[in-house]
Amino acid sequence: MRGPGSGEISLRTLLQVALSRIAGWMWTGLWAVWALNPGMAQRKVTLSGYVREAASGEALLGASVYLKENLKGTTTNTYGFYSLTVEPGQYTVVVSYIGYRNFSQVVDLTRDLTLSVELQKVAVEAGAVEVTDERSRQNTESTRMGTVELQMEDVKKLPVLFGEVDILKTLTLLPGVQSSGEGNSGLYIRGGGPDQNLVLLDGAVVYNASHLFGFFSVFNSDAIKSVNLVKGGMPAQYGGRLSSVVDITMKEGNLKRWEVEGGLGAIASRLTVQGPLVKDKLAVIASGRRTYFDVLAKPFIPKKSPFRGSGYYFYDMNTKLHYRISEKDKLYLSGYFGRDVFSFVNREVGFRAAIVWGNATTTLRWNHQFNKKLFSNLMAVFTDYKFRFEGDQNNFRFKLFSGVRDYGLKADFNYYPVAGHDVRFGAEYLNHKFTPSNITFASQITDVKPPEPILYFSNEASAYASDDWDVTQRLRVNLGVRATFYAFNGRFIRYVKDALGATVDTIYYSRHQLIKPYFRAEPRLAARFKLNEWASVKASYTMNWQYIQLASRATISLPFDVWLPTTEYVVPQFSQQVAVGYYHNFWDDMLETSVELYYKPMRDLIEFQDGADPAQTLNSNIDNTLVQGKGKAWGAEFFIRKTRGKWNGWIGYTLAWTNRTFPQLNEGRTFWAKYDRRHDLSVVLSYDITSRLNVSAVFVYATGNTLTLPKNLYFIEERLVTEFAERNSYRFAPYHRLDLAATFVLTRPQKKFFSSLSLSIYNVYSRLNPFFIYYNSSGNLTEGTFKLQARQVSLFPIIPTITWNFKY
Amino acid sequence: MSKAIKSMEATIRLFFLVVLTLLWSGCEKDITVELPQGEKKPVVDGRLFSGDYPRVWITYTFPFFTPLQGINIYDPNSIAQFLALDAEVTVSDGTVTEYLSLVLDTTYFPPVFYMGDTIVGQPGRSYFLTIRLHGKTYTAVTTIPPIVALDSLRWKPEGQLDSLGPCNLYFTDPPQYGNIYRLFCKRQGYVHYRPIFDPSVLDDQSFNGLRIEFPFYRPDPKNFVFYNSDTLTAQEQRERFYWKRGDTIYVRFCTIDRPAYEFLRTFEESANTSGNPFSNPSSVKSNIQGGAMGGWVGYGAFDIWTVAQ
Structure with a gap:
């Protein structure tokens, strides 16, 4: 039998080494970003703010915000925040989001400006489908690949088993995502096993996402706002799993x-x-x-x-x-x-x-x-x-x-x-x-x-x-x-x-x-x-x-x-x-x-x-x-x-x-x-x-x-x-x-x-x-x-x- | 203890099956499956108990859906295709080597086996098995570990069942790690000892050096493939698996070596999960060299009996 040996590196020392290395990498990365930034010396102004849903005040994530004049744009982050830094001038700001009426306003951007926007839902009325002139173009615009976002409202319209809307089952309807049929809520994404998916609920890992041995998922559809599935081209903020991220x-x-x-x-x-x-x-x-x-x-x-x-x-x-x-x-x-x-x-x-x-x-x-x-x-x-x-x-x-x-x-x-x-x-x-x-x-x-x-x-x-x-x-x-x-x-x-x-x-x-x-x-x-x-x-x-x-x-x-x-x-x-x-x-x-x-x-x-x-x-x-x-x-x-x-x-x-x-x-x-x-x-x-x-x-x-x-x-x-x-x-x-x-x-x-x-x-x-x-x-x-x-x-x-x- | 976990796993699986049964009700059908053709391999089932002569059954594997209808399994002629009757089988204890000869026993399946009449199993010794069959040689070695004695047996009625219950056995595990046990038992009137329900093998890793109480139930006198359990009367059905007040319970408590344990553990696991859709197909870890299936097991046997009362 062996006990703890002497002369071994302690965890603390290693953590210190790790942190200093990580900090080093981060600084190198940030420095690179600044170095790549061509017009830093030139005066620029920033337009920033939040995009929310008008009825409930819920943040809208992934809404597109862009300036019509130079087509420079961005999308809101998970919390509905956006920020755009450009040369001063007069611009038409367009904010759009699928299923919502576009917002558009002319702004005089001579100095930093905060513009928070509330978008109205497009009413579904018989025979009158809203035709809007500007659409979100995430599919062809973003660098993201293998990423699908589902809104709960769309998911809820689909047929379900025993009346229980199941977000994980809906994900299996997307290409590259397989379930093994009934009685198993495990997701098999691009040839990976069910444990290779990072299932996050508000940022916390959910280790067993199923009830009753896989017949139902643990996500109650009424409490969920959206689901973002990443099956390839995983962005750097996610890690720890080989195949996918299911971010709920x-x-x-x-x-x-x-x-x-x-x-x-x-x-x-x-x-x-x-x-x-x-x-x-x-x-x-x-x-x-x-x-x-x-x-x-x-x-x-x-x-x-x-x-x-x-x-x-x-x-x-x-x-x-x-x-x-x-x-x-x-x-x-x-x-x-x-x-x-x-x-x-x-x-x-x-x-x-x-x-x-x-x-x-x-x-x-x-x-x-x-x-x-x-x-x-x-x-x-x-x-x-x-x-x-x-x-x-x-x-x-x-x-x-x-x-x-x-x-x-x-x-x-x-x-x-x-x-x-x-x-x-x-x-x-x-x-x-x-x-x-x-x-x-x-x-x-x-x-x-x-x-x-x-x-x-x-x-x-x-x-x-x-x-x-x-x-x-x-x-x-x-x-x-x-x-x-x-x-x-x-x-x-x-x-x-x-x-x-x-x-x-x-x-x-x-x-x-x-x-x-x-x-x-x-x-x-x-x-x-x-x-x-x-x-x-x-x-x-x-x-x-x-x-x-x-x-x-x-x-x-x-x-x-x-x-x-x-x-x-x-x-x-x-x-x-x-x-x-x-x-x-x-x-x-x-x-x-x-x-x-x-x-x-x-x-x-x-x-x-x-x-x-x-x-x-x-x-x-x-x-x-x-x-x-x-x-x-x-x-x-x-x-x-x-x-x-x-x-x-x-x-x-x-x-x-x-x-x-x-x-x-x-x-x-x-x-x-x-x-x-x-x-x-x-x-x-x-x-x-x-x-x-x-x-x-x-x-x-x-x-x-x-x-x-x-x-x-x-x-x-x-x-x-x-x-x-x-x-x-x-x-x-x-x-x-x-x-x-x-x-x-x-x-x-x-x-x-x-x-x-x-x-x-x-x-x-x-x-x-x-x-x-x-x-x-x-x-x-x-x-x-x-x-x-x-x-x-x-x-x-x-x-x-x-x-x-x-x-x- | 591993038994307790197994029973837990079994309960969970059972629960799962109950739930499924409720849900699927009626969505079952017979299908025809085209199975791949496998080659025929010899299977060795060799045993050497301390104080007894070596006994070796040699059979062949047969295709999964082979029709077994209309065959008298206790007549060697009608099952000749499953039996290796022309093998040359020797057992050696390192000094003496003897040839085993064919013996007929129609109370057991397969009804013929090879048996010696010179070498008698002794604790602490190793035994070498050599089989020559159709130009190929298969070998194996097993060691009979020292015998561990049981302190006592005690029968106990279970729950509200007054005259039925399991029997407990009591023994003290020796102080060093590595003792492995296998438990056989039978009711009065039966010829063959049978291993208790899976797993019948027990490794002392979880109870080394302790005094142990271990309950065991009555195994079926023969595996269900030999008779239909649904032909049992209601009373037999109720009493199935229990020892009954008044029974004489015979126990053969054995020690085995580790390769034998690996073989027996995987064999029981495999025999148990055959056809179970919820477990991965498992393969048996044979201790026979040369490409045959099966095992060669030496037992340090301790016999004891009690009357259930």
């Missing part, structure tokens, strides 16, 4: 008036209250949702049943406080709390079990505008994912606990030195605590005492800087770099194993003792070249490192799966992505089209060894059972989206490949990944028949998931054992489905009370899509009647649901 912003709370909205659905109900505690100063929003299968099922369980007391439900709550201290300072406090609760009782055999799991997140955020060019956002985040199982039978009692707890600080700065440069820089720090599986076990005999659970502690710090720079009228580039420092540290006990799994050494690390540090730098590059007013070509290169991962043994994600950090045994996952794309807008920007090609090599991905026993965590480390290998993903994505008019929607098609090569799996031969999918097509259409009646349809088609099939059988100890064929060498039948929905507004437009009825039909032609295959045995060997039959199980046939929604 909660509503800020109405600063103008009180609003109550809610819905009664087939399995769950929702209620949201928001309004100003102090008008235009302090707003609050609180939103809750709970399912009621347990309540509905209760009358059907007889009083004498040994199972009485068993049940399942989930609930979640979102709250946010928004305090506008001044025009320049805003404070937000937001939180999410959700739990799934399952209880199982069998009195006959004296067995009771309870399984409870869920996330809690808290974000405290302070927006501060230092001056007209510098905007800052400081955040303190806390997130906690817990899974708890408790069971007892007779005198045996066992408890299992696993979870992840993070707290972190983030500082993000937007700096607008001059029109044509949007500089963003900042730093992040996260502290993780992982509890892979903590088991306590008690019986009548008192000396059976489990050893201390092994926790995993780690620290992650990063700094980034990027500049979105208009080099010429046609060429815009986004140059960025992200530097990360990760440390796996004590307290920790390492059990060193031999090839057969016997412990040969035990190493004890003390609290905060550094076990293994990793320094990495991630360059991020993106460029847009405008061919003409309507078309552009873009290219991007990103590099990503990922330090935490989900170890999953089952083919679907269960809350039982554990999150694990990079250790001295498991090295961080790494990926690079190159993408090129062509973007073309038609019909006055009403129709956006794009083609993107991507190539993404990855390495040090993780999987469990064959025959690993991850439950064996006592006097063992779970990472002893992991193996690492390479992966590759490539493909093409086609996207056509109609953004305005009575008809809108999109068509997305993806042609993709993704494979894996692990020396210890499949005898070292390359195999298709679980979610390798050749074709993936989604058609999403929505049509406003009248101002009160909207109909929509969704059609999806996807190549079947891969599967490992049995090959041979053999007998050992009078039991049948299966020998499997090549890993993932078989495919399920293709997945396809059509859903329809109609939303009918019951109240008149002028009335304060608004209510609507949504009818959804899921899987209209009742396609029996494969969920899994199992082998059913019948008969027996003794009588010579034994038979194996493959059976395919599908989850949902046609499911119609009605939901009543209201708002006043």
Whole structure:
């Protein structure tokens, strides 16, 4: 046994080195930005301010602000702030945002000016579709690639399962994003696994984004404002995951008036209250949702049943406080709390079990505008994912606990030195605590005492800087770099194993003792070249490192799966992505089209060894059972989206490949990944028949998931054992489905009370899509009647649901 | 303890299945799957208990959907295609080497196996198995660890069930790490000991040096592929898995070495998850060299019995 050695570098020294390096990089970056700035000496003036929604005062992010005379422009940041620095003169300022009436005003810019704008929503009136002269042209203008933003209002019009609007399911309708069908809310983006997505709710990581083993996502649609998905060309402010960012912003709370909205659905109900505690100063929003299968099922369980007391439900709550201290300072406090609760009782055999799991997140955020060019956002985040199982039978009692707890600080700065440069820089720090599986076990005999659970502690710090720079009228580039420092540290006990799994050494690390540090730098590059007013070509290169991962043994994600950090045994996952794309807008920007090609090599991905026993965590480390290998993903994505008019929607098609090569799996031969999918097509259409009646349809088609099939059988100890064929060498039948929905507004437009009825039909032609295959045995060997039959199980046939929604 | 976790995992999976059953109701259908053709490989199931002669069953793998209907599995002629009856099998303890010869036992499947009559398993010794079959040689080695004795057995009724319950066994694990156990048991009147429900193997990593209470249930007298569990009467169904008041319970408590443990653990895991859609296909870690499946396991056996009362 070894103790903490002398002469080892302490964590503090390393952190100091890391911080000084990071600071060095940042200064170099900033200096470069200034050096690139040609007209610094010339006098310039700055136009800055906020863009908000008129009715509620909510900030509008990504709204375009530009000057008609020289076509210099920018977009608002996440908090609705913009800043433009140009030569003095008279300009026409145009502010536009999809679904809102354009704002335009002539300003005399002789000195710095603040202009905050409130945009009016375009009323959807029968036969009178607003035609505006200026449109937002994000598709062809920005350097961003592989990025899609969805507004909750559009998402809510689409057909849903059991009346529950599900933002993650909607994301799977976009090209390059796959779900593995029903019963799994994991996202598989451009060939990456479900743990390679950074799911953020108001800046806090959500570790398990699903309820009921993946049937529903944890995001209550009434509390969500928008979702931004980044599947390629990840900007420097994001990091820590290989494949994507799902950045979800909660509503800020109405600063103008009180609003109550809610819905009664087939399995769950929702209620949201928001309004100003102090008008235009302090707003609050609180939103809750709970399912009621347990309540509905209760009358059907007889009083004498040994199972009485068993049940399942989930609930979640979102709250946010928004305090506008001044025009320049805003404070937000937001939180999410959700739990799934399952209880199982069998009195006959004296067995009771309870399984409870869920996330809690808290974000405290302070927006501060230092001056007209510098905007800052400081955040303190806390997130906690817990899974708890408790069971007892007779005198045996066992408890299992696993979870992840993070707290972190983030500082993000937007700096607008001059029109044509949007500089963003900042730093992040996260502290993780992982509890892979903590088991306590008690019986009548008192000396059976489990050893201390092994926790995993780690620290992650990063700094980034990027500049979105208009080099010429046609060429815009986004140059960025992200530097990360990760440390796996004590307290920790390492059990060193031999090839057969016997412990040969035990190493004890003390609290905060550094076990293994990793320094990495991630360059991020993106460029847009405008061919003409309507078309552009873009290219991007990103590099990503990922330090935490989900170890999953089952083919679907269960809350039982554990999150694990990079250790001295498991090295961080790494990926690079190159993408090129062509973007073309038609019909006055009403129709956006794009083609993107991507190539993404990855390495040090993780999987469990064959025959690993991850439950064996006592006097063992779970990472002893992991193996690492390479992966590759490539493909093409086609996207056509109609953004305005009575008809809108999109068509997305993806042609993709993704494979894996692990020396210890499949005898070292390359195999298709679980979610390798050749074709993936989604058609999403929505049509406003009248101002009160909207109909929509969704059609999806996807190549079947891969599967490992049995090959041979053999007998050992009078039991049948299966020998499997090549890993993932078989495919399920293709997945396809059509859903329809109609939303009918019951109240008149002028009335304060608004209510609507949504009818959804899921899987209209009742396609029996494969969920899994199992082998059913019948008969027996003794009588010579034994038979194996493959059976395919599908989850949902046609499911119609009605939901009543209201708002006043 | 790993058993407790397994049962938790099982409960979660069960819950998941219950939920799914409620949801899918009726969305199931038979399908035809074109399976890849696998080559036929020999399978070795070799055991050497302390105080007993070596016994080795040698069979072949067969394609997954092979029709097994109309076959009398206890008649070696009708199952000849699954059996390797022409192997040359030797066991050596390092000094003595003996040839094993074919024996017929129609109470077990497969009904023929190779058995010795000279070498008797002894704790602390290693045994070498060599099989020559159709020009190929397969070898394996196993060590019988020192025997660990049980203190006692005690039967207990479960919950509100007055005459049915599990049996507890009590023993003290030796102070050094690395003891691995396998538990066999049977009711009075049965010929063959059977391993307890998976996992029947237990590594002392989580209870090293402690005094242990361990409950075990009654395994089925034969695996379900040999009879239909739905042909059991209501009473048999209720009593299934329990020891009943009045039963004589025979226990064979064994120690095994680590390669044998890896083989048995992965074998049980694999046999258990066959066809389970929620687990990754797992492969068995054989301790046979030369390309055969299966294992060669030496047991340090301690026998004890009690009457449930």
